[in-house]
Amino acid sequence: GYYGYDHDDYQKTADWLLSQTKHRPQVAIICGSGLGMLADALKCQDAFHYTDIPGFPQSTVQGHAGRLVFGELKGKTCVCMQGRFHMYEGHSLCKTTFPVRVFKLLGVETLIVTNAAGSLADGLKPGDIMIIKDHVNFPGLGGFNPLNGPNDDKFGPRFPAMSACYNPGLRCLAMDIAKQQGVAELVQEGVYAAVGGPNFETIAEAKLMHRLGVDAVGMSTAPEVVVAVHCGLRVFGISLITNKAEAFSSPPNLLSARDTSRCRSPGI
Numbered sequence: 001g002y003y004g005y006d007h008d009d010y011q012k013t014a015d016w017l018l019s020q021t022k023h024r025p026q027v028a029i030i031c032g033s034g035l036g037m038l039a040d041a042l043k044c045q046d047a048f049h050y051t052d053i054p055g056f057p058q059s060t061v062q063g064h065a066g067r068l069v070f071g072e073l074k075g076k077t078c079v080c081m082q083g084r085f086h087m088y089e090g091h092s093l094c095k096t097t098f099p100v101r102v103f104k105l106l107g108v109e110t111l112i113v114t115n116a117a118g119s120l121a122d123g124l125k126p127g128d129i130m131i132i133k134d135h136v137n138f139p140g141l142g143g144f145n146p147l148n149g150p151n152d153d154k155f156g157p158r159f160p161a162m163s164a165c166y167n168p169g170l171r172c173l174a175m176d177i178a179k180q181q182g183v184a185e186l187v188q189e190g191v192y193a194a195v196g197g198p199n200f201e202t203i204a205e206a207k208l209m210h211r212l213g214v215d216a217v218g219m220s221t222a223p224e225v226v227v228a229v230h231c232g233l234r235v236f237g238i239s240l241i242t243n244k245a246e247a248f249s250s251p252p253n254l255l256s257a258r259d260t261s262r263c264r265s266p267g268i
């Protein structure tokens with residue numbers, strides 16, 4: 001059967017948070033693996049451990065502290081997730097995206113998603129930043145979607161469009177800021193693909209994604225963005241490239257038995 005949340009479940013968590021902090025965030029930021037220090041930049045912080053927030057899922061992965069931090073950043077009120085939820089932790093997708101709908105009910109208008117990702121593109125190296133211009137949601141294409149189940153019309157339509165998920169204005173603004181800050185050579189736009197994980201890709205899988213037009217791959221983000229776009233949030237996304245998928249230096253797939261010079265036989 002279907003296991004999900006009612007509107008009341010999101011509302012209860014949102015009401016509890018609104019009763020515990022004076023902050024009324026306009027912007028929500030989801031910090032990717034190892035990126036939780038973004039939250040340290042917030043002024044006048046109110047922080048809550050996920051374990052103390054009624055109805056909130058729990059973090060189980062290294063590099064995800066499991067705290068929700070409210071505060072001020074450059075004159076905007078923000079709420080920061082220090083730690084996100086992944087399908088491979090055993091959570092349902094509606095659980096991994098639970099916070100996004102809570103943010104909507106807090107009054108958030110803009111969601112910033114960040115992640116650690118592997119590069120599949122020649123021009124994208126570890127340390128680079130990729131502004132996400134679009135995504136391929138592999139679990140979603142296969143029927144693993146956080147919007148499965150009865151549609152909650154209070155959040156959005158049954159069949160939401162995903163043709164402009166990543167706000168074009170915010171993407172342009174980020175490119176301009178990268179130029180102004182003198183880091184333009186580290187910043188590019190590209191396509192992110194979400195896979196289920198937790199294993200990294202095989203060489204054949206990485207080659208396949210590369211040929212399909214994917215620039216960076218990770219195990220998160222797309223389900224959160226689908227839920228955010230469904231409920232009308234403006235989305236901006238960035239991937240920090242942490243590693244390169246070694247698909248390009250690998251030999252071609254086909255090997256004839258006539259030429260075994262590339263084989264190292266263990267002997268029979």
Ligand SMILES: O=P(O)(O)O[C@H]1O[C@H](CO)[C@@H](O)[C@H]1O
Pocket residue numbers: 031032033034084086114115116117197218219220221
């Ligand atoms: O997407 P975030 O949460 O940044 O984490 C990425 O890093 C982890 C793998 O090292 C995976 O969880 C992958 O999704």
Ligand code: HPA
Pocket residue numbers: 116117118119200201217218219242243244245
């Ligand atoms: O190479 C990767 N593949 C999938 N997920 C990832 N998250 C960080 N790097 C990777």
